[in-house]
Every structure is written in structure tokens, then in C-alpha cells.
Amino acid sequence: MSTITHRIAIDPTQPLAAQAETGHNRWHEEVAPILEVKPGETVVIKTRDAFDGQLTRQSAPADVARLELGPVHPLTGPIFVQGAAPGDLLEVKLLAIECDPWESWGYTVEVPGFGFLRDHFPDPYIVHWDLCGDYAESPQLPGVRIHSNPFPGTVGVAPSTALREAIARREAAAAARGGFALPPDAHGAVPPRGPIAEQGLRTIPPRETAGNIDIKQLTPGVSMLLPVYVPGALFSTGDVHFAQGDCEACGTAIEIRSALHVQFRVHQGEAERRGIQSIQFFRDDYFADPALAVPRRFYATTGFSVREDGVNEAENLTVAARNALLAMIDYLGTRGYDRQQAYALCSVAVDLRVSQVVDVPNFIVTALLPLDIFL
Numbered sequence: 331m332s333t334i335t336h337r338i339a340i341d342p343t344q345p346l347a348a349q350a351e352t353g354h355n356r357w358h359e360e361v362a363p364i365l366e367v368k369p370g371e372t373v374v375i376k377t378r379d380a381f382d383g384q385l386t387r388q389s390a391p392a393d394v395a396r397l398e399l400g401p402v403h404p405l406t407g408p409i410f411v412q413g414a415a416p417g418d419l420l421e422v423k424l425l426a427i428e429c430d431p432w433e434s435w436g437y438t439v440e441v442p443g444f445g446f447l448r449d450h451f452p453d454p455y456i457v458h459w460d461l462c463g464d465y466a467e468s469p470q471l472p473g474v475r476i477h478s479n480p481f482p483g484t485v486g487v488a489p490s491t492a493l494r495e496a497i498a499r500r501e502a503a504a505a506a507r508g509g510f511a512l513p514p515d516a517h518g519a520v521p522p523r524g525p526i527a528e529q530g531l532r533t534i535p536p537r538e539t540a541g542n543i544d545i546k547q548l549t550p551g552v553s554m555l556l557p558v559y560v561p562g563a564l565f566s567t568g569d570v571h572f573a574q575g576d577c578e579a580c581g582t583a584i585e586i587r588s589a590l591h592v593q594f595r596v597h598q599g600e601a602e603r604r605g606i607q608s609i610q611f612f613r614d615d616y617f618a619d620p621a622l623a624v625p626r627r628f629y630a631t632t633g634f635s636v637r638e639d640g641v642n643e644a645e646n647l648t649v650a651a652r653n654a655l656l657a658m659i660d661y662l663g664t665r666g667y668d669r670q671q672a673y674a675l676c677s678v679a680v681d682l683r684v685s686q687v688v689d690v691p692n693f694i695v696t697a698l699l700p701l702d703i704f705l
Contacts, residue, residue, distance in 0.1 A: 335371035346404035355607035394454035400518020401534035404536025407566025414563040417602035421595040428589040434461040436586040445581035486540035488564035547617040558603035576681035625700035631657035634692040644691035654697040
């Protein structure tokens with residue numbers, strides 16, 4: 331392990347609004363950095379959970395129904411990286427993750443109106459997880475043990491003014507066409523006032539600057555490459571997951587607080603030279619234990635591009651993915667789990683795989699359930 335040069339501490343018992351000097355929850359180029367580092371220095375970054383402390387071990391489904399979405403994704407940062415300039419490529423090496431150093435607890439929630447199958451699951455639900463070192467278990471999902479595979483759900487850098495404004499316009503247009511997009515909203519914002527609160531981008535989607543990418547292969551050992559849009563890059567992170575399926579279907583994984591160990595490197599002019607406009611990453615080892623990364627035993631369901639009402643949606647991966655997940659939820663019912671249990675289990679353990687995108691009109695998506703999670 332590299333020598334630690336800097337630490338960013340937080341009080342996990344207090345929301346971000348009470349410790350605004352440690353972070354933010356909107357993407358904006360004017361968010362002031364909380365730390366300045368040199369390339370090569372190692373930083374330990376403590377992070378909050380995705381819902382910023384609104385949930386505890388005692389929370390029930392009724393508490394999930396009352397969740398405020400404005401404070402979602404409290405991020406620790408930004409960190410100003412010396413020498414980083416627009417057009418550069420910021421390399422972020424993830425060295426280690428400490429999973430909830432405070433309490434060894436995590437949760438998975440189904441929030442009404444959110445999630446991939448929100449039309450099928452309108453009711454609130456919560457799964458409490460006990461983090462037991464290398465695995466997590468829950469009284470809400472008896473007979474299941476989920477192995478640790480921690481990664482940051484949200485990492486990113488600040489947008490330029492021009493990029494932020496372009497993103498806001500295109501997302502407003504998507505919403506006007508009937509899409510699900512959240513516009514800038516000062517309610518629950520940190521900082522709470524001014525241009526950042528009023529104009530800052532919400533943290534829900536991934537974008538050119540990365541953000542809420544939820545890529546489960548970003549475990550310790552990975553190097554992430556982020557195009558730089560503002561001086562210093564202004565890197566922030568949070569929303570760490572103990573484990574997640576390749577889909578995070580219900581909208582949450584096993585959500586935890588954490589401490590991340592990272593190192594930075596700047597590749598001058600490389601994003602501009604190579605035309606890189608979104609996150610790329612690489613690694614030289616398995617992202618998880620090989621037995622977990624490629625499960626030896628699994629059960630799989632499939633879906634193709636035909637809607638539930640019988641309409642054939644040509645070349646529609648969304649419909650195929652929905653059908654694969656609904657079939658998996660039905661299968662988990664045969665193992666004794668109710669539909670909300672099954673939906674949560676899909677979110678933390680089931681991998682969606684794009685199996686083929688050439689056999690028109692019906693693309694195929696496969697949902698793969700590792701059977702070794704069952705005791």
C-alpha cells in the first residue's frame with residue numbers, strides 16, 4: 331500500500347448539509363475544491379451512503395416512502411489535482427476500499443417511482459444487510475450470502491460551463507419527449523443557494539464527466555481515465571456499493587459508507603488527442619475473485635424485444651432486458667422469495683448480459699443468477 335498523503339474525514343452521523351465543507355451533491359464548475367493534491371499522492375476519501383443518512387438499521391418500508399431525493403448522492407470533494415487542464419486525461423487509481431468502517435451495515439431499497447421495473451413495483455421496500463467481512467447477509471433475504479465486491483457507484487469530475495449548459499438542454503429535451511430526466515433543482519442541494527444549487531446538474535445519471543456510472547468492475551486495482559473539462563479536474567466520489575449485479579435493477583445495490591484510497595496521475599492533452607469524451611478504465615487482474623467474476627454455477631433467463639402486450643419492438647434492448655428480469659423474478663418465486671425480495675436480489679446479484687444485437691428484430695438479453703449465493 332502506498333504512503334497516505336492526505337485524508338478527508340467526515341462524521342457519518344451528520345448529513346452533508348451539516349458538513350458542507352466536505353462535499354456537494356450537484357455537479358457544477360463553481361463548486362470549490364476542499365483539497366489540492368499533486369499527481370502521485372495517495373488520498374483516503376471517506377464517503378456517505380447514497381441517501382445521506384436518511385436510513386438507519388431501524389428503518390422500515392414506511393421510511394423508504396418518505397425519502398427525500400434532493401440530497402441523494404452526497405459526494406466527498408472536489409479534489410483539485412495540480413497540473414490537470416481541459417483536454418487532459420485524469421487517471422484515478424483505486425487502491426483500496428474500506429467498507430463502512432463505522433457500523434458494518436448496508437441496505438437495499440425499492441423507492442416508489444424509481445428503478446428499472448418501477449411500473450411493476452410501486453411499493454416501498456428495504457433490505458438490511460449485515461456486513462460480515464467478505465460477505466453480507468440479511469434477515470429480509472434468508473438463505474442468501476452475497477460476497478463482497480466493493481466499488482464506488484459515483485466518481486466524476488466537474489463539467490465546463492458550456493458542457494453543463496449543453497447537458498441541461500438535452501436532458502430537458504429528453505423530458506419533454508416523455509423521458510425520465512431530473513432537471514436542476516435547489517431542493518436539498520449542497521451548497522444550498524446560488525448558481526450551484528439552481529443550475530447544478532443532478533447526480534442521478536452518468537454523463538461525459540462520469541458520475542453515477544454504477545460499473546461493478548471498478549473494484550480496487552482499477553485505473554479510471556476521465557477527460558478533464560476544468561482546471562484541476564475537480565474530482566469527487568461517493569455512493570459506494572458493497573456488491574451489485576450488472577444492472578442494479580431496483581435502483582440501489584448494497585449501499586454503504588466507506589473509505590476509498592486513490593491516487594491521481596495526469597496525462598497531458600490525451601483526452602483531446604484521442605477524442606475521449608467519457609470514462610474509460612483498465613486493469614491487469616480480475617475485478618473480483620475469479621469464481622465470482624465468472625460463476626461456476628448459475629441459472630439464467632432470457633428476454634427478447636416483444637412487449638407484454640404482444641407488440642414487437644424491433645431492436646429494443648430495454649424491452650429485452652425487462653423481459654429477462656421479469657422472468658428471473660418469476661424463477662426466484664419458485665425458490666420461495668416474494669416479488670419484492672426477488673427484485674432486490676436481482677439488483678444486488680443478477681448480471682444482465684447483452685447476448686446478441688444482430689438477429690433483427692429481436693435482440694436477446696440474458697439475466698444470469700449465480701447459484702453459489704444460496705446457502
